[in-house]
Amino acid sequence: MLDNEAWDNVAERVIADDFYLRSHRIIFSSMQGLISREKPIDLVTLSELLEQTGELQQVGGFPYLLEIQKNTPSSANILAYADIVRERAVVREMIGVANEIAESGFDTQGRSSNELLDMAESKVFKIAEKRTNANDGPKGIGDILNRTLDRIEFLSTQTNHNGVTGVSTGYHDLDRMTTGLQPSDLIIVAARPSMGKCIVAGSRVMDPQSGALHVIDDLVKNGEANVFSLNNDFKLRSTRPSAFVDDGYKPVFRVTTALGREIETTITHPFLTGEGWKPLAHIDVGERVAVPRKLDAFGNSALPEHEIKLLAYMLADGGTTDTNPKFTNGNPRVLDEFRHCVEQFGGVRCSSSLSLNRTPSVRVRACEKSLLERRQIFATRLRESMQALSLTARQVALLSGVVPSATTAWLQGKSLPNSDAFKRLSDGLGVTAEGLLQGGRDSAGKNDKNRFTAWLQQHQVMAKSALHKSVPKDVFKLPRAQLALFLNRLFCCDGSIFVQNKRQVALSYASSSKALARDVQHLLLRFGVLARLREKQVKYKGSFRSACELVITHRQSINTFINEIGIFGKEERVETARAVLGELQESHNLDSLPDSAIDYIRARKGSRSWASLFTEKGEVMPNGFNPHLSAGSRRRISRNKAAEYARLLDDEYLQNLASSDLYWDEVVKIEPLGSKQVYDLSVPDTHNFVAEDILVHNTTFAMNLAEHAALNEDKPVVIFSLEMPAEQIMMRMLASLSRVNQTKVRTGNLDDDDWARISSTMGMLNEKNNMYIDDGSGLTPTEVRSRSRRIAREHGGVSMIMVDYLQLMTVPGMSENRTLEIAEISRSLKALAKELKCPVVALSQLNRSLEQRSDKRPVNSDLRESGSIEQDADVIMFIYRDEVYHPDGDKQGLAEIILGKQRNGPIGSVELKFHGALSRFDNYARADTEDDY
Known part of the structure; x- marks a missing residue:
């Protein structure tokens, strides 16, 4: 009020909220209002404005304004006064924030300590951020010129020969453009993300938590997933991706391994080789890449045991393209179990078909007696609903949209409404379809699908030819024991176990559906059973067509299969194989480390002799010990041998490699497929994940x-x-x-x-x-x-x-x-x-x-x-x-x-x-x- 010219300097330092007394905040805001309207600030104009706004008495009236003016000696020290107000305001804000932080500590409201710390830090920073720096604002050109000259002189002494005035990037051309x-x-x-390291749409990724298989398209769409990833110890673990990437259409290639595993990726997508992660462009046919040897994860979504057996039977030997499903098998035990499982559905019956020189079959039809019983149940429930609502047969006919005689037939249990009439009836009576008849109208329709057929449709098994069958989605989520039961019954029909020359044991599974064979290969992998998928030509109706066969020759895999899965109806053959395996010496030709392991072992051994390494362990080197690790030798190293070398060399890396979750599979084919939609996942820390049972990097x-x-x-x-x-x-x-x-x-x-x-x-x-x-x-x-x-x-x-x-x-x-x-x-x-x-x-x-x-x-x-x-x-x-x-x-x-x-x-x-x-x-x-x- 003493010097209006001082306002601009004060306004840069102080805001209305800085004043402690409410009356002073009102006065300062009113002054600000006068300045914004280009009016002078004095006792008259200020008191008039406060009176107009009804705030004059709130601030102490005209006498208080006069007292403020009289008690201020001059405006010469106004900036010092403003700084005092500002400093006290900052201290008060700090006290206020401190109190808020203390209250938050006593009442966390479910927040973690990290969240509370972040809140506290943020509030303290905001005190500083909202303050106007007194040095900010317009500067005179003279000041700017002087500072600019100082900067140029400083740069002239600091700039290097490339003209870099900031932090050098290390790249000469880039430094020249940016200085x-x-x-x-x-x-x-x-x-x-990943610069093109992607896999093709439709590629399946396993969820280690539920056992489900999801296509990568859905994972990217939903932005959520669990995946298997390989850590630095060569162990697979469950992790969650941090980013889900839709990378559009790119040229892709199909990679096929000796085990028959396939994945479609871009040419830049890396695979793990003996020399580390290498893009597909640098991988040749014949090179070995890492694939999981076991995906030890199962679901917890159990199904009734009879349903698991029937799913396996119908996938293997079931006919589902006719009106009524059929099962064909020559083993009486298997046929008896199939009939027993079907009976547990209720409302259906099995009719046998026996013909000369033909394999026996069983067809599942609706049970006539059961249909009649269920229609009587419907008639009873309909009658009860009519009585509860006091409805006549004619009224029921009207609300159902049928003639009265049809209603009479319903009440006598002679017939059922068609699907549309059944819905109108249930709606009109105010009851659900289940309320009128458990299982719904179709469960008692004479010409409708029976309960077994409806169940097969639910699992997408019905109406599938042998070439187009695949494992239902719910099977992948089964617990371990139930998944073993499913595989047991599949092999019971389409699998075999045999011994050749009393020295070689093998398992096989045949299917005309490649999708089904690949599904079974994946399910076996969950138990650690390594199966090789191959295609072959088989006779079919006088000609040849492609069929798929899974072959298991890896001894450890066969033992695992025998002990955990088995084959129903072929128990004697299984026991014969078990006995032969017990007498054979295990071969490791199919389960060895990549050739680079030899170089690694030789480098770690150095100039030391093997005898000295055994001596350091307090042991005597066995007679005839020959590791075959000479420079010219390319004999592969088995996992067991690698573990022994790791022990002798005290080498953790080699031990991890020997006990890894990896199988080193040979690339047998790389085929261009043109451009396809591709996706990728970014996995924190490890930057890799398992897709289509193959390891891929990002x-x-x-x-x-x-x-x-x-x-x-x-x-x-x-x-x-x-x-x-x-x-x-x-x-x-x-x-x-x-x-x-x-x-x-x-x-x-x-x-x-x-x-x-x-x-x-x-x-x-x-x-x-x-x-x-x-x-x-x-x-x-x-x-x-x-x-x-x-x-x-x-x-x-x-x-x-x-x-x-x-x-x-x-x-x-x-x-x-x-x-x-x-x-x-x-x-x-x-x-x-x-x-x-x-x-x-x-x-x-x-x-x-x-x-x-x-x-x-x-x-x-x-x-x-x-x-x-x-x-x-x-x-x-x-x-x-x-x-x-x-x-x-x-x-x-x-x-x-x-x-x-x-x-x-x-x-x-x-x-x-x-x-x-x-x-x-x-x-x-x-x-x-x-x-x-």
């Missing part, structure tokens, strides 16, 4: 940026990895920096030269000690900010922050609106970059829409949830590898880094060399440029 990653910039690095550029910054900057790099554990990040980094194949690093299969490189790299990283990795999942922007602040405070700042990846971050309380959540995340990351004055590199995924375009090079609008990300980002980089979409093109091993946005520089693209095996991008020396090396 490095600048302080306070938010840099988005984006690419399609951030490199941004990590290379972090590596270069960590080794060349004085301040630390902070990496927030929401998907990959810290140990795996370090393995990738070691592979990249030491230029050792990353799969050799992951498996520990390193030679002396590899160890030397790894040791040198570890020494370099340890000496620099300039990187921090946070692998907490589901981090919030508040957590990222607080943890980054702590490291910056301890080290005087940070050189770079990397977040992998943005879409995995969460904001508490905003999960219902993904757009607002992503906007808050990107805004927070940009604010963090400005606050700590360092570049923040955030990885982001792209929308799948770009897969529908002929040109797959991404643009800004392809960013997933792109609006706020594109707005907040200072630089947007896209990774594009042409070889993913054109495997036979001329861009093999090259990657484009596309600058889609650069707030303070040009856009365009640069080419880099991509080394998938090293998890590394390198500068690309073109033929027309000087080689940097």
Whole structure:
């Protein structure tokens, strides 16, 4: 009121809520209102406004305004007064937040400690965020020119020969376009998930929790799944994917193994080989890949025992294409059990068919006596309903839409309403169909499907020719004992066990349906039974047609089958096989490790003799011990032998390999199939999952940026990895920096030269000690900010922050609106970059829409949830590898880094060399440029 010109300075420091007394808040707001209407602030105008709003007496009236003015000596120290008000307000807010935090601690309302910590941290940060910095606001051009000159002079002393003024990326062409990653910039690095590593629509994935088989299409659609994944100990475990990817249409190939397992994938999808994960493009026919040797998971959805047996019988020897189902089998015990199981349905009967030179068969029909009994039940219930509603036969006929004589026949039990009339009748009487007749109208219709037929239809077994049969979905979810019972009865009909020359035992299962044979192969795998699927030509009605056969020759598998499954009706043959197996020496020719295991054992043994290794164990080397591990030998190593070598060498990796959940299966065929719809799953930590009973695999550029910054900057790099554990990040980094194949690093299969490189790299990283990795999942922007602040405070700042990846971050309380959540995340990351004055590199995924375009090079609008990300980002980089979409093109091993946005520089693209095996991008020396090396 003493000096209106001082208002602008005060308004930058103080807001109305900063005042403790309500009267002072009202007065300050009224002053603000006068200024906004370009009116002066004095006793007269202020009191008049307060009187108009009815607030003059609330603030103490005109005398109090006069007293305030008289007690203020001058406006010269007004900024100091404002700072006092501001400081006291901050302290009060802190006290208020502290009280709220304390109350939350006493009353958690079901929230976890992590949620409470996040809430507390967020409230404290908001106190600082809503304050206006006194140094903010318009600056005179003179001040700006002076600061700009200081900046230019500083850069002139700091800039290197490549013109880099920020954090160097390590890539010369990219540095020339960006002058490095600048302080306070938010840099988005984006690419399609997995860059083409996908499997075909319709591929089946097993749920380890329920035993169910789901097609990958449904998993991606629902965004939820449980899968089997291989960990670093070569053990399969249940896990949950973190991302579900629809990758559109891509060229695909069918891979077939010696066991007959098949999967359709893109050419870039990796498979686990003896030399580590390799893309299909680098796998040749004859190479061995890892497949599960056992999927030890069963469901808990039990079915009645008679239903399990009947499903197996009807799939094996059932005829379901006629009106009434038929079962054909020559074993009297099997026929008797089939009849007994059918009788438990009720309302049906079995009629036998015996013909000369024909296999006996049984046809299941509706039971006439039962039909009559059920019609009498219907008549009784109808009569009771009519009496309860006082309805006559004529009235019932009217509400059913039939003539009165039909109603009379119903009441006499002579006939039933047709389906439409039955529904009108039940609706009119106000009772359910079950209320009129248990099992519904069709259970008593003379010309309708019987209860057994209806049950077969429910399980999708009815009306299926032999070529098109498959195992019903409910069977996959059976408990272990019931699944064994199902397989027992299947083999009872279409299986056999035989002994050749009293030395060789084998099991087989035959079916004209490839789908059924493949289903049975999968069900056997749950018990650890390895079955080989092969196709052959068989005679059928005077000609030949394809048929499938499962063959089991692996001794351990046969033993498991005999002990856990067995074959009903063939018990004598099973026992003969058991006796022969007990006398035979086991052969491991079909169950051995890949050839690379020999190299690994020789490297671990080194120059030591086998005799000395036995001596170290306090043992004597057995006579005739010959491991056949010479350089020229390619004799395969059995699992048992590998376990013995692991014991002698005290080698955990070799022991894990010997006792793994893997079978090393040979690739026998790779066939192109054209373009198909493909999907992928991202699995945290392990980055692989089991599909179609084969193992398939699923951030490199941004990590290379972090590596270069960590080794060349004085301040630390902070990496927030929401998907990959810290140990795996370090393995990738070691592979990249030491230029050792990353799969050799992951498996520990390193030679002396590899160890030397790894040791040198570890020494370099340890000496620099300039990187921090946070692998907490589901981090919030508040957590990222607080943890980054702590490291910056301890080290005087940070050189770079990397977040992998943005879409995995969460904001508490905003999960219902993904757009607002992503906007808050990107805004927070940009604010963090400005606050700590360092570049923040955030990885982001792209929308799948770009897969529908002929040109797959991404643009800004392809960013997933792109609006706020594109707005907040200072630089947007896209990774594009042409070889993913054109495997036979001329861009093999090259990657484009596309600058889609650069707030303070040009856009365009640069080419880099991509080394998938090293998890590394390198500068690309073109033929027309000087080689940097």
